Amino acid sequence: MSIKTLVLRTAGINCDAESEYAFRSLGSQVDRLHINRLKQRVSLTDYQIICVPGGFSYGDDLGAGKIFSLELLLWFKDQLQQFLKKDGLIIGICNGFQVLVKTGILPDTDFVQKVTLTDNDSGRFEDRWIHLKVPQDPSHPARRIWLKSLPEIIQLPVAHGEGKFFANDKVLDTINGSEQVALRYVDASGKVSGYPANPNGSLESIAGITDTQGKVFGLMPHPERCFQEHHHPFWQQKEKVTFGRKIFQNAIDYFK
Amino acid sequence: MIWRIDVFSQIKPNDHSVCSHIQDLGIQKACEVTVRKVYCIESDPPRNRIEDISRKLLIDPVIERFTVSEGFYEKPPGPGEIMITYNPGVCDPVSLSLAKALGDLEFDAKNVCTGRAYTFEGLTDEEIRYVAEKLLYNPLIEHIVEYEKVKDLVTLDVFSGTAYSFRLNTVPITQATDDELMEISRKGCLSLNTAEMKLIQRYFKDQRREPTDCELETVAQTWSEHCAHKTFRGLITYEERDDQGKLIESQEIHNLLKSTVMKATEDIGSQDCISVFSDNSGVVRFNEDSHLCFKVETHNHPSSLEPYGGASTGIGGVIRDILGTGCAARPFASIDVFCFSPWRMSYQDVPKGLLHPRRVIKGVVRGVRDYGNRMGIPTVAGAVVFDERFLGNPLVYCGTLGLIPHDKVEKQVSCGDVVIVCGARTGRDGIHGATFSSIELDETTITLTQAVQIGNPIEEKKLTEAILRAQRADLFSAITDCGAGGLSSAVTELAADHGVRVDLEKVPLKYAGLTYTEIWISESQERMVFFTQKDKIEDIRRIFQEEEVEFSVIGEVTQDKQLALFYEGNQVCRLDLDFLFKIPRLEKKAVWVRPQEIRIALDEKDNYTHDLKSLLASPNIAPKDWIVTEYDHEVQGGSVVKPFKETGNIAVSDASVVRPDLHSEKAVVIGLGINPFYSDIDPYWMAALAIDEAIRNIIASGGTLTHTFLLDNFSWGAPTDEKVLGGLVRASRACYDFATQFGTPFISGKDSLYNEYIVEDTRISIPGTLLISAVSVIESWKKTIKNHFTKKDDLIYLVGQTKPEMGSSEYFRQHNVAGGIVPKIEPYACEIFKKLSEAITKGYVSSCHDCSEGGCAVALGEMCIGANIGANIFLAEMPQTENMRSYELLFSESPSRFIVEVRKENKENFEKIIQGVPYGLIGCVSGDEKLLIHDKNNDVVVGASLSELKQAWIHTFSEFR
Numbered sequence A: 001m002s003i004k005t006l007v008l009r010t011a012g013i014n015c016d017a018e019s020e021y022a023f024r025s026l027g028s029q030v031d032r033l034h035i036n037r038l039k040q041r042v043s044l045t046d047y048q049i050i051c052v053p054g055g056f057s058y059g060d061d062l063g064a065g066k067i068f069s070l071e072l073l074l075w076f077k078d079q080l081q082q083f084l085k086k087d088g089l090i091i092g093i094c095n096g097f098q099v100l101v102k103t104g105i106l107p108d109t110d111f112v113q114k115v116t117l118t119d120n121d122s123g124r125f126e127d128r129w130i131h132l133k134v135p136q137d138p139s140h141p142a143r144r145i146w147l148k149s150l151p152e153i154i155q156l157p158v159a160h161g162e163g164k165f166f167a168n169d170k171v172l173d174t175i176n177g178s179e180q181v182a183l184r185y186v187d188a189s190g191k192v193s194g195y196p197a198n199p200n201g202s203l204e205s206i207a208g209i210t211d212t213q214g215k216v217f218g219l220m221p222h223p224e225r226c227f228q229e230h231h232h233p234f235w236q237q238k239e240k241v242t243f244g245r246k247i248f249q250n251a252i253d254y255f256k
Numbered sequence B: 001m002i003w004r005i006d007v008f009s010q011i012k013p014n015d016h017s018v019c020s021h022i023q024d025l026g027i028q029k030a031c032e033v034t035v036r037k038v039y040c041i042e043s044d045p046p047r048n049r050i051e052d053i054s055r056k057l058l059i060d061p062v063i064e065r066f067t068v069s070e071g072f073y074e075k076p077p078g079p080g081e082i083m084i085t086y087n088p089g090v091c092d093p094v095s096l097s098l099a100k101a102l103g104d105l106e107f108d109a110k111n112v113c114t115g116r117a118y119t120f121e122g123l124t125d126e127e128i129r130y131v132a133e134k135l136l137y138n139p140l141i142e143h144i145v146e147y148e149k150v151k152d153l154v155t156l157d158v159f160s161g162t163a164y165s166f167r168l169n170t171v172p173i174t175q176a177t178d179d180e181l182m183e184i185s186r187k188g189c190l191s192l193n194t195a196e197m198k199l200i201q202r203y204f205k206d207q208r209r210e211p212t213d214c215e216l217e218t219v220a221q222t223w224s225e226h227c228a229h230k231t232f233r234g235l236i237t238y239e240e241r242d243d244q245g246k247l248i249e250s251q252e253i254h255n256l257l258k259s260t261v262m263k264a265t266e267d268i269g270s271q272d273c274i275s276v277f278s279d280n281s282g283v284v285r286f287n288e289d290s291h292l293c294f295k296v297e298t299h300n301h302p303s304s305l306e307p308y309g310g311a312s313t314g315i316g317g318v319i320r321d322i323l324g325t326g327c328a329a330r331p332f333a334s335i336d337v338f339c340f341s342p343w344r345m346s347y348q349d350v351p352k353g354l355l356h357p358r359r360v361i362k363g364v365v366r367g368v369r370d371y372g373n374r375m376g377i378p379t380v381a382g383a384v385v386f387d388e389r390f391l392g393n394p395l396v397y398c399g400t401l402g403l404i405p406h407d408k409v410e411k412q413v414s415c416g417d418v419v420i421v422c423g424a425r426t427g428r429d430g431i432h433g434a435t436f437s438s439i440e441l442d443e444t445t446i447t448l449t450q451a452v453q454i455g456n457p458i459e460e461k462k463l464t465e466a467i468l469r470a471q472r473a474d475l476f477s478a479i480t481d482c483g484a485g486g487l488s489s490a491v492t493e494l495a496a497d498h499g500v501r502v503d504l505e506k507v508p509l510k511y512a513g514l515t516y517t518e519i520w521i522s523e524s525q526e527r528m529v530f531f532t533q534k535d536k537i538e539d540i541r542r543i544f545q546e547e548e549v550e551f552s553v554i555g556e557v558t559q560d561k562q563l564a565l566f567y568e569g570n571q572v573c574r575l576d577l578d579f580l581f582k583i584p585r586l587e588k589k590a591v592w593v594r595p596q597e598i599r600i601a602l603d604e605k606d607n608y609t610h611d612l613k614s615l616l617a618s619p620n621i622a623p624k625d626w627i628v629t630e631y632d633h634e635v636q637g638g639s640v641v642k643p644f645k646e647t648g649n650i651a652v653s654d655a656s657v658v659r660p661d662l663h664s665e666k667a668v669v670i671g672l673g674i675n676p677f678y679s680d681i682d683p684y685w686m687a688a689l690a691i692d693e694a695i696r697n698i699i700a701s702g703g704t705l706t707h708t709f710l711l712d713n714f715s716w717g718a719p720t721d722e723k724v725l726g727g728l729v730r731a732s733r734a735c736y737d738f739a740t741q742f743g744t745p746f747i748s749g750k751d752s753l754y755n756e757y758i759v760e761d762t763r764i765s766i767p768g769t770l771l772i773s774a775v776s777v778i779e780s781w782k783k784t785i786k787n788h789f790t791k792k793d794d795l796i797y798l799v800g801q802t803k804p805e806m807g808s809s810e811y812f813r814q815h816n817v818a819g820g821i822v823p824k825i826e827p828y829a830c831e832i833f834k835k836l837s838e839a840i841t842k843g844y845v846s847s848c849h850d851c852s853e854g855g856c857a858v859a860l861g862e863m864c865i866g867a868n869i870g871a872n873i874f875l876a877e878m879p880q881t882e883n884m885r886s887y888e889l890l891f892s893e894s895p896s897r898f899i900v901e902v903r904k905e906n907k908e909n910f911e912k913i914i915q916g917v918p919y920g921l922i923g924c925v926s927g928d929e930k931l932l933i934h935d936k937n938n939d940v941v942v943g944a945s946l947s948e949l950k951q952a953w954i955h956t957f958s959e960f961r
Helices: A016-025 A035-040 A066-085 A095-103 A169-177 A243-254 B016-025 B047-058 B093-104 B125-136 B178-187 B194-207 B213-222 B261-268 B300-305 B307-323 B357-375 B443-447 B457-472 B486-494 B516-521 B534-546 B609-616 B676-680 B683-701 B722-742 B810-814 B829-841 B855-867 B886-891 B904-914 B946-955
Strands: A004-009 A029-034 A049-052 A089-093 A116-118 A126-133 A153-160 A164-166 A181-186 A206-210 A216-219 B002-009 B032-042 B064-070 B081-086 B111-121 B142-144 B235-241 B247-254 B273-275 B282-285 B290-298 B330-340 B379-386 B395-405 B418-423 B478-481 B500-503 B527-532 B551-557 B562-567 B570-576 B587-593 B639-641 B644-647 B649-652 B656-658 B667-673 B708-715 B746-752 B756-759 B762-765 B769-778 B795-799 B847-850 B871-874 B898-902 B919-925 B930-934 B940-945
Touching (some): A004 A016, A004 A035, A016 A029, A016 A049, A016 A243, A035 A066, A035 B534, A049 A095, A066 B047, A066 B093, A089 A095, A089 A243, A095 A116, A095 A216, A126 A206, A181 A216, B016 B032, B032 B081, B032 B093, B047 B064, B081 B125, B093 B111, B111 B125, B178 B194, B213 B486, B213 B516, B213 B570, B235 B722, B261 B722, B261 B746, B282 B708, B282 B746, B282 B769, B290 B307, B290 B746, B300 B307, B300 B357, B300 B395, B307 B330, B307 B357, B307 B395, B307 B457, B330 B357, B330 B656, B330 B667, B330 B769, B357 B379, B357 B457, B379 B656, B395 B708, B418 B534, B478 B486, B486 B516, B516 B562, B516 B570, B527 B534, B534 B551, B587 B722, B609 B855, B609 B886, B609 B940, B609 B946, B649 B855, B649 B946, B676 B683, B676 B769, B683 B708, B683 B722, B683 B829, B683 B847, B683 B898, B708 B722, B722 B829, B795 B904, B810 B855, B810 B886, B829 B898, B855 B871, B855 B898, B855 B930, B855 B946, B886 B940, B930 B946
Parallel strands (some): A004 A029, A004 A049, A089 A216, B235 B587, B330 B379, B500 B562, B708 B746
Antiparallel strands (some): A116 A164, A126 A153, A126 A181, A181 A206, A206 A216, B002 B064, B081 B111, B235 B247, B282 B290, B290 B395, B330 B395, B418 B551, B500 B551, B562 B570, B644 B649, B656 B667, B667 B769, B708 B769, B756 B762, B795 B898, B795 B919, B847 B898, B930 B940
């Protein structure tokens, strides 16, 4: 059976084409559809994977991902619940991560917003490569699917102005307790550290989280931009790493 | 009624960026500033509906709270409080998104607006207003909401009272005297001269009627400098004299553009040029499916008045040029180049009517960032030049590259096609933008507010998606963008060979009250015009509705070669297109006085380490990572060589490389050349050196001369000054000479003239500036190489000859030395490029970097810093002319030179290829983190640790990071 992926877009989403390319080049069928098309006839349960890509949905005008998440809640809440029940995987990248937390699909797939991603402490948009720490315990939710067999320290680029992960202490405790933190910003040696290693001031250097099952994955860095051999800034020095490709591959392998 | 919602963040109350600049304004007080978002919604009660909407839509519930109050102000604002909103009619993207979201929630709002409320502690009201005006808002687009003016306001619709009722306006000109004609031109802001006005007068005398205002405006737009490039296409009587005033040469130049820049392309006759100088961008061959498009534009005048809006609409405009090429190309990368004034000046020293350079720099960078990033088009290359003369007239160049399928290059227009306008609605924006760009700036320009606009990138993003989908479905046969001149230019240009009828009331408007002429010439952003057949409208509707893009059929192509405009059935314009496009030729005089170039000798110093550090710290040389990281330069997934790399070391790239089609290994290399300082000696060499620099950047990154194409963008002073025009002629001639010498054709270009401003009765002209953008198509991204050292013990070569060409160099300017000998390109430059390309392609070169501003010493410094690997260099081994002094060898800016790193095992192979042009083995990559340079006596003249060099290099822009 061929795997079907839905790459969802709306006005202002702008990483949809390369996200489609990533899934397609690894063998998935991909539909890249505008949310208005989805409203007409498409059923989410036709797909195994949903990708909410990066960009500036509606310009992020009322806050990053705000209007897009409102539309998902208004029109697709039931369908998304069914999709999650049916063992589907969801990945939200950058703006897509912001959308997933604002719909409340992350952290707990209960459609209640508990965490947020807000303005970087630096006060500005930054596009650069950073180091991330990947959990290595095979029972860790993130390790089960999305981050399977990735090394302890990986590099990916971030490109955002609103990526500071924020939640109150109680919520943070819960997330930590159920091992939902998938990625943390670290320095080159793997230590949690302040700016610039942590590019946005995220609490506890959180760069990505999953739901408790590890099926829904949201992250600020861009795996689709560490997909080709020429993506890493120092590929010419033989740093031909494609950590991002592995993340997409893991999702596809899950259904094999 | 009006509801006001204030949103309070619980985690980031203070705006430190404001506090840090208050001191610069001369206010030596401690203060605190908090800012919050404000939304105003006009709707009927009840209040709990508004609270519900606010909770769902306007706040982030994790970190924000809100209050709801009635009216703009429920009570007079407290001490230290001000609120800023957009002026009526100025595009406010947030309010458009808010209206869309309210629609999703089926909430009936009549109007919405947004603002920011600031609370200051520690400043007087007077100080707050001063701070606000200098730092927080621009009166051209925004204002402080005054309690007294809005306290009784019940509606946000400021245009409701101005519904338009049709009245035809004619302008009596057929009997007017010359003086009266000029008065008509001046009053109407037409920027037409007497001769042009008389041509129009004669036309209407023959027609036996007076023109309508719309007809006059249409002619003025079409004949404007901005649209018609009258100077470049006019008749120029050129004289060249020596410094004694003796006539050396005189020539009548019929069409400077055709006889220089375009002639180079014609003479080179490259098979790879698909469409040059005819469409909205230049089109060249890329691969078996697609061609490559490239266009660069300037947006200087708008950026000087409102940097953020000017720069954002600049990038927005050039993206539409790519969309409007052929039957639409897909934009895949952008570039930007800026010329600013140095920013370390006190606010008191900024002349009246001008903005502080710091505000210009930040505004321009933010403008490109916000627009480019939201469009999802990576901004991959750029340059920044600093000179005092750009204080009142910064230069903002924006360029975009695109891919277009082979079968979409041609536009087809047929009688009976319908004319469709799509995208944003039309407002009173930017009226007279085209004619405005032909006027010099002065203090009163500030009143020409309609020429300033704010961009709405999401509108353009939607438009792009809709158009590219329609293109793939073959739903239109011709398209162009609405740029300067608005519908007037777009529609008439597409229909020039046929004729067209337009019903102006069918154009969707932002608000009521626009006259038929305003609709026709408005320069509202984010609009495109395309032509198609009637039976395709339903398919177009399906796509455009899904993408949420508005479109309207506004007219039809005819075959009477007339432009016929109607408003509600009334004819408001009927012009023969042949008359309209018979653009009168200007006659101008140009003079060039040859400078005397004398070698200026400075005293030798024992050590040049300090001088090298000063050069590395020059704003023209120091790295612009703070700009690059604010741009999303990796979106679309095609990034091969980034403009700047950082993971520990900062490495700057000569050129950027992008792979636009992920199904093909082919890549494009983008190199830029700009150095206006050489114009102070001779614009001919300024232009030649810009070409050399752009090509050097391509070669040093792995591109080859044979697939390299050039774009020219002139920014010049007033061509009414014969010396200024003389310089322009010189520069254009260099474009011909060196494009043909290198075999690199020009494919597109643009000129921006009248870059002057007046401060206290003194006219300040920018230095004649030519930006050369070069693009090279390479077979595989794998062929690109690094621009910094890679391995200990590698050999370091300098290719190209060094001469005492210090005129206008970074070194001389730092030492306040005017004059000297300007660098010149040798006939063997082309051989250097070819041989080096061959060596690189064959894999014999480990890294390569060109020598430009600051000469070979700066190039060596950058190559060391980029990898944190030192080098040991011997000046005696450099190919050089006789009697060279150390500072000349170190800092001369002689062109066509490269520092090349070669592995020992490749020495023979490399030398076999490179022989025949000047080269020298000048040293090796060392094991320690030091740059050591020895003079001809083997004494160390530069000895510095890489950390101190890096510190000098990156410190300059620390306040912007």
